[in-house]
Amino acid sequence: MITVNGNQIEWEEDLTVESLLKKMNYTFPKIVVRVNGKVVEQKKWTVFKVPDEAEVQAHHLIAGG
Amino acid sequence: MNIVGTNVKECTLCGACETTCSTFYFKEDKRHKSAIQVEELADKQGTAIKVCNQCGDCIEVCPVLAIRRTKSGVVLINKKLCVGCFNCVGVCPTGTMFWHEDLTEPFKCIACARCTKECPTEAIFMQEV
C-alpha cells in the first residue's frame, strides 16, 4: 500500500511514477511529483520505481483561467 | 545571403571584433554593446562566438512588425517602430539578439562585415549561405 496525495492506493511490482500517474488518471500537463519527500524529475518518470509504503505527492500546479 | 561565418578554433578572444562593432554603432568600446560577442565556454572547453545567423525567428514574434528581412537577406530592426519589448531577445535560438541595460531597444548583427576585417586570425569571415 502507498499513499498518493493522502489517498491509500494499492502498490504493485514495478510501479513507476508514470504508470502510477496513469493509474490515477492524472493527465494534467504540469505535475510536480515527490516520492518520500524527494522531487522526481519528469524525465525520470518512466524509470523511477515507486517503493512499497511510499508517500507520493503529485502536486498539480493550479492554472485556472 | 551573406552572414558572419565563424571558425571558433582560430579565435583568440582578443576582442577586436567587439571593439570594432560597439565603437562603430554605439561610439564606445564596451563589449556588451557589440553585436558580435566572444567568450570562453564555462568549462574552459573552448570559445564561443555569438553572432546572428540571420535565421529570422525574431521577425515572427515582433508585435509591431519592427523586424524585417531586407532583399539581401539581412534581418533588420527598425528602431523607430520598436517598442523595446525584447520578445525577440527571448525567442532568439542562438542568443544573438542582444540587449543592454543602457539601451531601450535590442540590437543585432546586420552583416556589415566591419568586424571581419579587424579579426587577426580569420576566426570570423563573411560567408555566403
Next chain:
Amino acid sequence: MSGVVEKMRASRKVLAEYKYKPAQIERGYAGKTLYVNLSTKNIESKDVTQQMKDIFIGGKGFGLWYLWNAVKPETKWNDPENEIVISPGPIAGITQYPGSGKSLVVTLSPLTNSVMDSNVGGYFGPYFKFSGWDALEIQGKADKDVVLFIDGDNGRVTIEEVDLDPSASHLLSEQLTELMAESEQDRKNVSVVSSGSGAEHTRVGILNFSFYDLRRKAARLKQAGRGGIGTVFRDKKVAALVVKFSSLSGKSNNPADPAKIARTGVKITREINKFDDAQFRMRQIGTANLMTPMNDYDLLPVHNFKYGSHKDAVGISSEVLRSRFTQKMPDGCWVGCALSCCKAVDDFVPKTGPFKGKKVIVDGPEYENAAGLGSNCGIFDPDYVIEANFYCDTYGIDTISTGTIIAFIMECYEKGILNKEITGGLELNFGNAEAAMELIHQMGQGSGFGKIAGQGVRRLKKIFAEEYGGDPVFMQDIGMENKGLEYSQYQAKESLAQQGGYALTNKGPQHDEAWLIFMDMVNNQLPTFEKKAEALHYFPMFRTWFGLQGLCKLPWNDIIPESNATSDSPEKIPEHVQNYVDLFNAVTGKNIDKDEMIRQSERVYNFQRVFNLRLGFGTREHDAAPYRALGPVTEEEYESRQERYDKQLKEDVGINPEGMSTAAKVAAMRKYRQERYETLIDVVYKRRGWTENGVPKLEHLKDLGIDFPEVVEVVKKHL
C-alpha cells in the same frame, strides 16, 4: 467600410472640448485623473494624491476610491451619479514583461446592485495612461449617444456626437479606429472601448477594449466581461471611448529602474519560449488548453453544473479548438506579451444572424466561453461555440453569464417550469444549439424571450416563480448565481475551498479571486479548515494585486519556472512572485517585499468589502451559495456519481449508505456539506480579520490604515 467612416467623419459634432498638456509619466504614474460628466458636459483634470498612491496603488484601487466618493448608499446602477471608472495601474504599459497592459473597470452593477470590477486587456489602458491620465471617471448621462475622444498626441479631449451604429461592437471598433488614424500604419496607435446592442437590452453588457492587430489588419477585442459594465455604459449613452497615442516606446512608463524590468522580462520571456510547448501551450491554444484536463478531472461544467464531464466533450476538446485557431501569430492583447494567449479563428463564416455568410474574425473561444456556452448547455459542437462566442462579443454580452443563464433556462425547461409557449417556440433542451443560438440573438437584439433571459439568473428565478409557478426552492438550489452574478465555469462540488473561492468574494463568483480546486481536491494540500482558510486569505489577496497594477494573472502560473520543482510552496510560484515584487519596485522606486504586496491588496480588498456594506450588502447572508455549487441537488446527480458519494457518506459523514434511498442519501449529504460550508465561512472570516457576520473589524481596518472616518461610520453600524 471607408464610405461609412467618411460619413462618420463628416457628421462629427463637438459638444465639449478640453485641451491639456499631457502629464509626463513619473515612475508609472501620470498624477492626473480625467473626469468627464456626460450630463453637464464638464471635462476636468483632477490631481492624483500621494495618499491614493500609497493606499489604493492604482487600477481597481483608484476605481473603488473614485466610485466611493461619487455615489451615495442609495445610488442605483442607472442613476446619473454612478460612475464607470477605468484605471490601468502603475505597472501597466511596460512592454518588457508579459501581461502588462491591463485596465481595471469599476462601476455599480445592474446584476448585483453593488460594486463590480473587471480586468481587461487591449491597448486602451496603456495608451490612456501615456496620454497623461491614471484614471478616467465617467459620470452623468448623455441624452443622445456620444463618443469620448482622447487625443494623447495633441492633448485634446472631446465629447462628440457622431453618426454611427452602436449595435455591433466589432464593426464600431474597426470604424472608429479608421476614423481616428491618419494612415493604415497609424491604426495601431488607436484603441476603442465599445459595447453593443445586447448591452442595451440585458443586464449582462460588456465592454470590448480593442487592440489593432497589424498582421490581421483588424481591430481585435478583449472583454471587461463580468457584472454588466457594458449595460451601465450604454445606459449613460456612451457609444464609445477612443484613445490615440502614437509615441509608445520601451520607456513610456518612465520607470525608476528600467534595467531591472528588462532583466526580469527577458528571463520570463526565455522561460516561456523554453517551456510553454510542454506545459500549458498558452501560445497555441490559450486558456482553451483547460477543456480537456477539466473534463478528465470531472471539473468541466455540464448541464447547468450538474456534472463535471461528458462523453461528448471531446467535440470541443483543447485539440479541436487548437485546430481552429490560426497559429504562429504573436497574439498578445498588449505588446510584448510573450505568453500570447488571445487566439483567433480567422475567416469564420456565421451560419445565423446579422453576419450570416460574412467572413469575421472571432476572438477566442477561451476556456470560459467553450465551457459556458458549450458543455454547460450540453452543446459539444465547436462551430456553435465559435459562433456563439462571436455574437456575444459583438452584441456586447458576457459569455460567462450568458452560458450560465442559458444552462439555467435549459434545466428549467427540461423540468417543465418553462415550455414552448413561454419561450416563444424555442425548445431549450440541453444540447439544442439552434435554439440556444436564437436565444443569444434575441438577447442581443432585445426581442422575444431574450429580453427576459438577459435579466440574469437572480431575476429569472423570481420571474419564473411569480409568472410561471416554478418552485422557488428548487430554482434557488440550481440557479448558479451568488450576489446576483452568474458563476464562472468550474465545477466546484468536490472542493470545499473552491466553494469559498467562488462565494466568499467581493464581487461575486468569478474565479479571479481564487482557483483552489487542484490544491484542495486533487493534491489534498488543504486537509483542514485552517489550511483552506489560509488559502482563501492568501490567494484572493495575491490575485487582487494584479488588479491594482494593471497586470494579467496568467504569466504568474500559466508558465512554470524550473525553480518551482524544488520550491517549498510550488503552488505560489515563488520565483514569479519575486518577479512581481521586483517589477513594482523597479517601476515605482519603492522597496516593498512579498508581505507588503499582500498588505497592499488587503487594504483595497477590505475597502471593497466595506463598500459593499455601505451599499447594503457585504454581510454573511450575501456569501451564501446555491446548493448546486456545494453538492448534488437531485437524485440523478447523486446517482451519476454514486460510488463517490456513497464512499464519502461512509468515510467522511459516518453514515452507512447501504439500504438508504437515494433521496435520503441526498439529504444526508446535503446536511453534511452545508454544515461544512458554514464552518468554512467562520474560519475564513476569522482569518481575514472579519466578524462572524463578515464585517471587517475596526482594529483590522486600523491596522491596515484604512480607518477613515467614513469607513468607520459604515462599519460601526454592523458591529
